Amino acid sequence: MVLNLADFQMQFCDGRAPHLYEGDTKVLIDQIVSADAFIIGTPVYRGSITGVLKNLFDVIPNDALRGKVIGFIATGGTYHHFLAIEHQLHPIAGYFSAFVVPGGVYAHNEHYADGELTSPEIIGRLKALGESVVEIRQRLGGGFIGVEKPLIPRKSL
Numbered sequence: 001m002v003l004n005l006a007d008f009q010m011q012f013c014d015g016r017a018p019h020l021y022e023g024d025t026k027v028l029i030d031q032i033v034s035a036d037a038f039i040i041g042t043p044v045y046r047g048s049i050t051g052v053l054k055n056l057f058d059v060i061p062n063d064a065l066r067g068k069v070i071g072f073i074a075t076g077g078t079y080h081h082f083l084a085i086e087h088q089l090h091p092i093a094g095y096f097s098a099f100v101v102p103g104g105v106y107a108h109n110e111h112y113a114d115g116e117l118t119s120p121e122i123i124g125r126l127k128a129l130g131e132s133v134v135e136i137r138q139r140l141g142g143g144f145i146g147v148e149k150p151l152i153p154r155k156s157l
């Protein structure tokens with residue numbers, strides 16, 4: 001399933017429990033919770049991820065990505081911010097105790113012609129990323145492999 005966040009009217013995270021969101025926000029949360037592997041892509045904005053993607057990470061439950069496999073894609077205007085995958089997206093996956101496919105795919109304006117992705121190198125990497133997500137998920141199987149973290153509360157206790 002492909003979810004384009006631009007198609008959803010997401011509520012801003014306000015610290016409430018995830019099950020209390022409604023409408024499109026609830027639809028998105030439920031889709032994320034029910035999936036067991038992801039390819040997550042974002043344009044780079046200000047050297048980081050978009051606000052709308054960060055908002056999605058903030059409204060989902062703490063265990064929504066726990067032990068799940070994620071492949072990351074980022075796009076930017078130039079090569080300048082290719083490390084946004086390592087420095088902005090990987091730490092969020094770390095918070096969620098997710099498995100990240102080593103590497104990731106970064107594409108910028110020179111990889112496109114007339115709005116279409118044309119770079120054979122990037123297309124090949126994207127294919128490898130998709131195959132890696134599926135293979136790692138299959139090798140891991142179900143169940144959590146890893147070290148439990150202390151619960152991080154949403155509200156002060």
Ligand SMILES: Cc1cc2nc3c(=O)[nH]c(=O)nc-3n(C[C@H](O)[C@H](O)[C@H](O)COP(=O)(O)O)c2cc1C
Nearest residue numbers: 042043044045046047048075076077078079080081
């Ligand atoms: C608000 C804003 C901030 C941006 N910041 C960056 C940036 O820091 N680094 C970069 O390489 N590109 C930056 N860009 C360019 C976008 O990453 C680029 O347009 C996008 O990846 C292409 O996807 P799109 O066609 O969906 O916009 C920015 C674009 C916008 C609108």
